[in-house]
Amino acid sequence: MRKLLLAACAVLLVAATAKGPSDTLRIAAIGPAAGPCAPLGASAAPGEKAYYEHLAARLGMKVLTCPVADRAAAAKALAAGELDMAVLDPASFTPIASVTRSILTVRPEGDLNRIPVILATPAAGPAKRLEDLRGKVLAFGGATPAARALPQKVLSDRGFGANVFAKRLDSANAEGALEALNAGKADAIVLHAAAWQRLCTPDDPKVKPPCDDLRILLKARPQAALAIVVRKDISDETRYRLIGIHMPMHLENRAAFAWASSWAPKAAEFEPAEALALAATR
Amino acid sequence: MGLLAVLSGCGEKQKLVSGDWRNGIKEIRMAVSGSNDDPRLVKRRSAYQARLSQAIGLPIKLYESSDYNGVIQAMSSGQVDLAQMAGGGYANVDAQIGKLAAPILTLRQAEGETGYYSALVVRADSPIRSLADMKGHSLGYVDFNSTSGYLVPRAKFREQGIDPDTYFSKTSFAGGHTQAVMALANGQFDAAILQASGGDPVHGFSRGALQTMARRKLVDLKDFRIIWTAGPIPSEAFVVRTDRPQPMIDTVRGAMGALPYDEPDLWLEIGQLDGSAYTSVTRDHYKDIIALRAADIAQRRGQGGRP
Structure with missing residues (x-):
């Protein structure tokens, strides 16, 4: 059986090589009329042409546009190997999460990266999961967007909007949030990952880490609303090249970037993404 | 890439690479x-x-x-x-x-920052509240080779019409960011130039020598005040x-x-x-x-x- 499988693979590899399957990149294009993948038409928008030409030049291959009706159809075609790259949302990504992955999102102008947020409670306390904190008090640490708006979004992504909790304490900084927790004024602290790291990793190794008695109930990045998705069977080198071409696009080719990121409001730059960026992971 | 799904079962991941660079x-x-x-x-x-x-x-x-x-x-x-x-x-x-x-x-x-800042810091009980107030007062730099503690602030002083060699009553080098904080706390200078990061002048800073020493309980942040910044320095x-x-x-x-x-x-x-x-x-x-x-x-x- 193993020999049979190897032989089949060999045949398929030879066939694939003969067909030259790696000489094209097929990109989903949502529009009114679905159809087969084809080179970009002469009537394409200047920004679209700039994007396709940019990718073709940097990858050294043909780039085809694949008209699909909507994101769900794009996801289905991507999973089936009928195209190679698509912009998906959480709803279209979820059914194909086992065979695809996010590679890029867009950071809006003036916004943060999708930085992780940590929610922690006293290890000896009763809360063992997020649900146990319904009706409880959360302490936030700091006045920056990373300290307030971002943690709130991460919790909301997971169904824990502000109305789920009894109250939020806005401390001046992470240390203040921890003081509130230790004083029993709050049931949990919510910090962005860098604030947590600074708070919990004392510079002096002789000092006991102040977070040793805490239990992390959640560490997660905000869920992406949209992301560029590829199949998981794409090679790492190809994925890195796609990321490496997109990351500086806003600096190298403004027209291409404007078109390629037009699905994201106030786009500033492409940002790499973890495989499950479109999922509200716990 | 049409045969990708099948080929992936053979343990070969697909490369989108033309030629071999x-x-x-x-x-x-x-x-x-x-x-x-x-x-x-x-x-x-x-x-x-x-x-x-x-x-x-x-x-x-x-x-x-x-x-x-x-x-x-x-x-x-x-x-x-x-x-x-x-x-x-x-x-x-x-x-x-x-x-x-x-x-x-x-x-x-x-x-969100892609750089760090130079911060002009005074003691909280100091009457000095701006760079203009610093005229005729003493200033501690970090080191001659420090970008944030010497090179950048001096250039920014000049941009603002201040000659850093004559504007202050005395300048000298503390030898490091930590030493500059201690010298300022001890009254050796009226102000010191320090590196500040983890934030911005609007929202405040969470990293830098002051914050590090405060976390180690060597100083109290409430005892200091930033009166001027330069940056971000990439x-x-x-x-x-x-x-x-x-x-x-x-x-x-x-x-x-x-x-x-x-x-x-x-x-x-x-x-x-x-x-x-x-x-x-x-x-x-x-x-x-x-x-x-x-x-x-x-x-x-x-x-x-x-x-």
């Missing part, structure tokens, strides 16, 4: 500086080496230098393909080879030789850019701040440092006078 290239050479005594630095080098080698499909050879100048010269002479270096180091390379080298990535911290960059194959540069950028998202635990183990990530930059990001370096070179040649 690796022809004739046996290895990628990367220059690094710093001490082997720092275990986090050694781990970071190893992690970068392994990741880039896996991503590019070629061995990564490290060229280690004990000082910044070794890295600068290795890049300028073309002995290496890429290097990680501070803005001042890149400015030096730029002065030597111009467009043959380019920065491609720098770190963007969790709070953080260090991944710099590449632009005469290398574009696919190599794109792959390096993508592999390094994806690292904090692909391997968040490793990202922390190698000493990076949680929530930080790489962002793309060009020469333009370092233009102020390049200009300062040029002015410094001009002064050294006796064209502008010694500070």
Whole structure:
């Protein structure tokens, strides 16, 4: 059986090589009329042409546009190997999460990266999961967007909007949030990952880490609303090249970037993404 | 790529690569500086080496230098393909080879900044509330070779019409950021220039010598006040030789850019701040440092006078 499988693979590899399957990149294009993948038409928008030409030049291959009706159809075609790259949302990504992955999102102008947020409670306390904190008090640490708006979004992504909790304490900084927790004024602290790291990793190794008695109930990045998705069977080198071409696009080719990121409001730059960026992971 | 799904079952991942840019290239050479005594630095080098080698499909050879100048010269002479270096180091390379080298990535911290600041700090009980109030008062710099603690603030003073050599009653070097804080706390200076990061002048700072010493209970943040800042000063960059194959540069950028998202635990183990990530930059990001370096070179040649 193993020999049979190897032989089949060999045949398929030879066939694939003969067909030259790696000489094209097929990109989903949502529009009114679905159809087969084809080179970009002469009537394409200047920004679209700039994007396709940019990718073709940097990858050294043909780039085809694949008209699909909507994101769900794009996801289905991507999973089936009928195209190679698509912009998906959480709803279209979820059914194909086992065979695809996010590679890029867009950071809006003036916004943060999708930085992780940590929610922690006293290890000896009763809360063992997020649900146990319904009706409880959360302490936030700091006045920056990373300290307030971002943690709130991460919790909301997971169904824990502000109305789920009894109250939020806005401390001046992470240390203040921890003081509130230790004083029993709050049931949990919510910090962005860098604030947590600074708070919990004392510079002096002789000092006991102040977070040793805490239990992390959640560490997660905000869920992406949209992301560029590829199949998981794409090679790492190809994925890195796609990321490496997109990351500086806003600096190298403004027209291409404007078109390629037009699905994201106030786009500033492409940002790499973890495989499950479109999922509200716990 | 139509047969991808089937081929993946054969254990062969699909590459979208036309031709092989690796022809004739046996290895990628990367220059690094710093001490082997720092275990986090050694781990970071190893992690970068392994990741880039896996991503590019070629061995990564490290060229280690004990000082910044070794890295600068290795890049300028073309002995290496890429290097990680501070803005001042890149400015030096730029002065030597111009467009043959380019920065491609720098770190963007969790709070969004891609650099750090110089902060003019006084004691909280001081009547000094602005740079204008500093006229005739004493000032402590960090070190003659410090970018944030000397080079940048002096340049910014001049931009604001202040001659840093005559405006203050006395200036001297504390010898380091920590020493500058202690000297300020002890009343040795009326104000000190310090590095500040992890925030911005609007929202405040969460990192820097003051914050580090406060966390260690050596000082209390309430005893100090920032009255002036300069910056942001761009953080260090991944710099590449632009005469290398574009696919190599794109792959390096993508592999390094994806690292904090692909391997968040490793990202922390190698000493990076949680929530930080790489962002793309060009020469333009370092233009102020390049200009300062040029002015410094001009002064050294006796064209502008010694500070």
